[in-house]
Amino acid sequence: MTTLAPASTTTAKVKQQRPDRDTKGAGWIALITIAVFLLLWQFIPQTGLINRVLFPTFTDTLAGFVQLVSGGYWWEDLGKTMMAVAIAWPIGVAFGFSMGVILGTSPFIRQAITPYAIAVQALPKVVLAPLLIGWLGFGSESKIALAVIICFFPVWIDTMVGLALPAANEFKLMQSLKATRRQIFLKLQLPSAIPMIMVGVKHSLLLAFTGVLVAEILSASDGGLGKLAKEFASQLNMPLTYSVVGIVVILAVALVSIADVIERRVVFWSEESRARKR
Amino acid sequence: MTRTEQIAQLAIDASPRAKRKKFSPYILTALIAPLILAVWWFVTETRIVPPILLPTPASVVQSFPRVVFADGFGDQIIRTVTEIVGGFALGATIGFLLGMLLSSSSRLRAAYLPALSALEAIPTVILAPIIIAWVGFGMEGKVMQAALACFYAVFITTLSGLGLAEPNAVNLMRSLGASRWQTMAKLRVPTALPVIFGGLQLGATTAIIGAIVSEFIGSVGGLGYLMIRYRGSFDTAAYWVIIFFFLVIGLVTYLLIWYAEKKIVFWRHTAITRPDLEKP
Numbered sequence: 001m002t003t004l005a006p007a008s009t010t011t012a013k014v015k016q017q018r019p020d021r022d023t024k025g026a027g028w029i030a031l032i033t034i035a036v037f038l039l040l041w042q043f044i045p046q047t048g049l050i051n052r053v054l055f056p057t058f059t060d061t062l063a064g065f066v067q068l069v070s071g072g073y074w075w076e077d078l079g080k081t082m083m084a085v086a087i088a089w090p091i092g093v094a095f096g097f098s099m100g101v102i103l104g105t106s107p108f109i110r111q112a113i114t115p116y117a118i119a120v121q122a123l124p125k126v127v128l129a130p131l132l133i134g135w136l137g138f139g140s141e142s143k144i145a146l147a148v149i150i151c152f153f154p155v156w157i158d159t160m161v162g163l164a165l166p167a168a169n170e171f172k173l174m175q176s177l178k179a180t181r182r183q184i185f186l187k188l189q190l191p192s193a194i195p196m197i198m199v200g201v202k203h204s205l206l207l208a209f210t211g212v213l214v215a216e217i218l219s220a221s222d223g224g225l226g227k228l229a230k231e232f233a234s235q236l237n238m239p240l241t242y243s244v245v246g247i248v249v250i251l252a253v254a255l256v257s258i259a260d261v262i263e264r265r266v267v268f269w270s271e272e273s274r275a276r277k278r
Numbered sequence: 279m280t281r282t283e284q285i286a287q288l289a290i291d292a293s294p295r296a297k298r299k300k301f302s303p304y305i306l307t308a309l310i311a312p313l314i315l316a317v318w319w320f321v322t323e324t325r326i327v328p329p330i331l332l333p334t335p336a337s338v339v340q341s342f343p344r345v346v347f348a349d350g351f352g353d354q355i356i357r358t359v360t361e362i363v364g365g366f367a368l369g370a371t372i373g374f375l376l377g378m379l380l381s382s383s384s385r386l387r388a389a390y391l392p393a394l395s396a397l398e399a400i401p402t403v404i405l406a407p408i409i410i411a412w413v414g415f416g417m418e419g420k421v422m423q424a425a426l427a428c429f430y431a432v433f434i435t436t437l438s439g440l441g442l443a444e445p446n447a448v449n450l451m452r453s454l455g456a457s458r459w460q461t462m463a464k465l466r467v468p469t470a471l472p473v474i475f476g477g478l479q480l481g482a483t484t485a486i487i488g489a490i491v492s493e494f495i496g497s498v499g500g501l502g503y504l505m506i507r508y509r510g511s512f513d514t515a516a517y518w519v520i521i522f523f524f525l526v527i528g529l530v531t532y533l534l535i536w537y538a539e540k541k542i543v544f545w546r547h548t549a550i551t552r553p554d555l556e557k558p
Contacts, residue, residue: 026388054412112306122528124487127521130509135331210401233407245404252399
């Protein structure tokens with residue numbers, strides 16, 4: 001049968017995999033690319049080759065951004081979105097972790113439920129969004145419910161896979177030293193699983209954000225950045241739409257950075273353990 | 279097997295621990311499905327869960343022929359599957375090529391990786407309203423959305439996988455006079471394939487999500503469009519029939535990629551996706 005794979009990828013590995021050999025001039029390449037991109041963004045819409053309403057120039061977009069930020073009304077939407085993420089993420093993480101511990105500590109149960117885990121993974125959970133909105137209404141409850149359903153999954157799977165990481169010999173050593181199940185869990189399985197669980201936790205933060213945005217875009221009345229983007233887009237006010245997307249991008253990058261810091265604090269030993277494993 | 283080993287094996291077979299192992303865990307697997315059905319039946323019959331969210335199993339089964347034999351249902355499935363496959367093929371190809379390009383030069387990596395890593399964070403669904411405004415309710419928008427959703431997983435796994443080849447193996451290739459292209463085709467790509475397949479598996483899931491969300495937001499056909507219509511008429515049983523079809527689409531995609539991996543990466547039998555998980 002198929003094996004269960006961890007549910008997240010990580011970039012950390014790529015960044016440190018090879019010593020920087022030949023990176024001279026990389027800064028220039030980046031700068032020139034950005035400059036060319038901005039110039040194209042600015043001048044192609046002006047030539048009339050593409051519709052300027054749908055593809056506003058860079059300066060138009062910048063003006064839209066200033067208008068949006070100085071308008072002030074977006075603070076409320078920002079707050080609503082962030083509040084939903086802040087509630088849904090911890091619930092999803094706690095739920096996923098408990099599922100992982102309950103179902104992942106024994107290899108027997110783990111093997112038995114693997115087909116179901118694959119099925120849950122294969123089902124795109126956003127299909128539930130319209131139903132949840134229909135049931136819980138347009139308020140923040142439906143957003144939070146959808147975000148929890150989407151974001152608990154990687155924590156669950158990564159906990160389960162992580163708890164199975166120690167080698168058979170390590171289990172045998174613990175058993176021969178008369179460790180209880182509880183001791184094996186606390187002193188062997190959990191410490192070796194935590195680096196992987198943290199990857200899942202980080203991934204689930206992004207998924208919680210995605211879940212909240214999907215619910216906001218789909219539901220009609222309650223505010224939030226997703227709804228703001230959809231409204232501006234349906235008015236064909238593209239500079240403001242771009243600006244909302246820009247704010248979402250900045251927020252997402254900030255959230256990931258925060259999650260990175262948390263990850264590094266929690267698994268301070270992980271660089272060392274990775275080096276040892278190699 | 280020596281005599282001592284035989285005796286040791288007998289002792290292991292006789293221990294209670296070994297006996298317990300003879301029950302296959304898949305017996306439990308087979309028992310879980312009826313249990314889920316029973317719980318589903320119970321919570322819906324007693325109305326613990328409202329019927330607008332979850333209808334009874336019986337009503338879903340009854341709705342099945344009504345939904346499947348409705349006019350044009352086949353067209354809607356084909357439409358959604360085309361969007362998913364098209365978007366996945368597009369996004370995975372771009373991700374793979376970009377991963378290959380960046381892995382070939384540490385200068386390009388230093389220049390572009392920081393910006394591209396930020397893509398990991400971006401929830402691509404926020405771009406759905408823009409894409410629909412650009413190209414309308416047709417299939418192109420769904421293909422674009424699915425491609426955007428799955429691009430990153432394939433890109434980052436390709437990039438990290440191509441860097442996995444042992445320096446010694448690379449040196450050996452070089453000392454035998456292999457060209458850059460040969461090193462790529464015969465060493466780096468084969469080493470990377472198990473990791474890349476992990477990315478493809480993840481990317482396929484996200485591509486499906488991208489296509490659905492885009493269909494939910496605005497479409498003139500496809501399974502997502504049908505779902506919104508059934509939801510509008512409070513026909514939750516029909517809605518769940520389509521959820522079932524999405525489960526089938528997801529599982530078939532998973533199995534196809536799993537099978538392709540088994541055939542292509544025949545020298546490895548695990549589906550572990552991350553290099554840092556590999557045991558020495």
